[in-house]
Amino acid sequence: MSGFSVARLRAAYPILAQDIAPGVPLHYLDNGATGQMPQPVLDAIIAHETTARANVKRSVHTLAERATNAYDDARDAVAAYLKVPAREVIFTAGCTAAINLVARSHGDLLAPGDAIAVSELEHHANLVPWQMLAARRGLTLVRLPMTADGRLDRAALPRLIDKRVKLVAVTHASNVTGAITPVAEVAAIAHAAGALLLVDGAQMAPHGPLDLPALGCDFYVLSGHKLGAPNGVGVLWGRYPLLDAMAPLMGGGEMIRSVTFETSTYARPPQRFEAGTPPIAPAVGLGAACRFHAALDHDAAMAHQLALTGRLIEGLARIAGNRLRLIGPAGLDDRLPLVSFVIEGTHPHDLCQILDRRGVALRGGHHCAQVLHAVYGVAGSARASLAPFNDAGDIEACLAGIADAMKVLLS
Ligand code: PMP
Numbered sequence: 001m002s003g004f005s006v007a008r009l010r011a012a013y014p015i016l017a018q019d020i021a022p023g024v025p026l027h028y029l030d031n032g033a034t035g036q037m038p039q040p041v042l043d044a045i046i047a048h049e050t051t052a053r054a055n056v057k058r059s060v061h062t063l064a065e066r067a068t069n070a071y072d073d074a075r076d077a078v079a080a081y082l083k084v085p086a087r088e089v090i091f092t093a094g095c096t097a098a099i100n101l102v103a104r105s106h107g108d109l110l111a112p113g114d115a116i117a118v119s120e121l122e123h124h125a126n127l128v129p130w131q132m133l134a135a136r137r138g139l140t141l142v143r144l145p146m147t148a149d150g151r152l153d154r155a156a157l158p159r160l161i162d163k164r165v166k167l168v169a170v171t172h173a174s175n176v177t178g179a180i181t182p183v184a185e186v187a188a189i190a191h192a193a194g195a196l197l198l199v200d201g202a203q204m205a206p207h208g209p210l211d212l213p214a215l216g217c218d219f220y221v222l223s224g225h226k227l228g229a230p231n232g233v234g235v236l237w238g239r240y241p242l243l244d245a246m247a248p249l250m251g252g253g254e255m256i257r258s259v260t261f262e263t264s265t266y267a268r269p270p271q272r273f274e275a276g277t278p279p280i281a282p283a284v285g286l287g288a289a290c291r292f293h294a295a296l297d298h299d300a301a302m303a304h305q306l307a308l309t310g311r312l313i314e315g316l317a318r319i320a321g322n323r324l325r326l327i328g329p330a331g332l333d334d335r336l337p338l339v340s341f342v343i344e345g346t347h348p349h350d351l352c353q354i355l356d357r358r359g360v361a362l363r364g365g366h367h368c369a370q371v372l373h374a375v376y377g378v379a380g381s382a383r384a385s386l387a388p389f390n391d392a393g394d395i396e397a398c399l400a401g402i403a404d405a406m407k408v409l410l411s
Pocket of ligand 1: 032033094095096097123125126171173174175200202203223225368
């Protein structure tokens with residue numbers, strides 16, 4: 001797709017054409033939870049399932065060969081999107097599965113007394129597996145603080161990431177505050193201390209192709225559904241020697257080199273970590289989603305989304321006045337088009353329920369980031385998270401709904 005036209009982009013998403021109730025159009029502002037599926041992804045999945053459905057790497061018949069090619073092709077598309085070699089791309093069930101794989105298989109290489117540093121901004125997917133690893137292996141969990149406006153506190157890092165720390169796990173962009181982490185800077189600090197860096201790309205990856213070698217991290221994870229691919233597929237990327245040093249998490253078909261009754265030897269990555277029948281059609285969808293996103297004009301798409309984000313923040317301040325508490329930065333620099341907020345005297349769930357009646361889909365709750373909310377001193381927040389297809393009408397509908405909800409909830 002050349003240039004950037006919101007109207008043309010909206011037309012690529014069949015789900016946006018519906019009314020959520022008679023006469024109530026959908027305003028989807030929950031892209032941070034799950035991205036919607038554009039027609040080219042739907043087409044790729046239907047084409048695969050109707051012309052190439054078979055298991056991969058097993059049979060020699062034509063459909064099996066097509067399925068294997070499609071699966072390999074999907075890995076190539078993901079690799080191109082991340083600017084990494086295909087053999088470093090492992091298909092997992094999602095971001096959570098990818099982090100758990102590292103926490104288990106790389107975690108087993110850590111020794112009692114070692115430390116893992118995790119930020120307080122993290123989604124539970126990038127905290128709980130490290131807590132489990134720490135308990136299992138006798139490791140220390142180091143807490144990396146955030147600033148008052150919901151960014152990773154860079155000034156605190158050199159002191160906290162010391163020689164005991166063997167792995168640093170941070171999000172590329174917070175699913176609550178929207179703040180973007182300066183990954184290259186964190187990578188330099190981590191590496192100077194002799195630690196590896198895992199980056200949670202769940203929120204960042206849907207916003208355009210990445211250059212992982214330039215970011216300098218060692219592991220990167222993402223979830224396909226956030227890019228508009230089906231559920232059930234995600235990616236672990238790791239530097240090949242790191243992956244090759246890891247034992248498999250799951251044993252089964254297609255991850256072995258040879259098997260006797262007593263023991264087995266394992267294939268090399270990525271096969272070593274893809275036991276059993278993989279999520280073939282979802283991976284094909286993810287490959288198509290990567291190609292779709294890569295073809296967008298990302299600077300224009302981000303400028304458009306940040307302009308809408310600015311309107312949303314201004315509108316919220318106008319409507320809610322000093323009842324408004326932003327859970328994240330107020331400015332538009334180094335952030336995603338995602339805004340979390342609390343309106344004093346209202347509950348985020350009530351707000352979201354009233355918005356839903358107007359077709360506006362927002363998410364309310366702790367967004368699987370209880371630690372972050374605890375630092376802010378609130379139990380949860382309402383979150384609007386944008387995609388390139390959102391338009392001014394979505395923001396206006398959201399603001400009008402919030403004004404209405406405040407009348408109901410504060411009366
Ligand atoms: N990390 C972040 C920052 C997320 O936003 C999410 C999804 N909400 C995850 C991890 C977990 O992704 P999944 O549930 O797809 O495994």
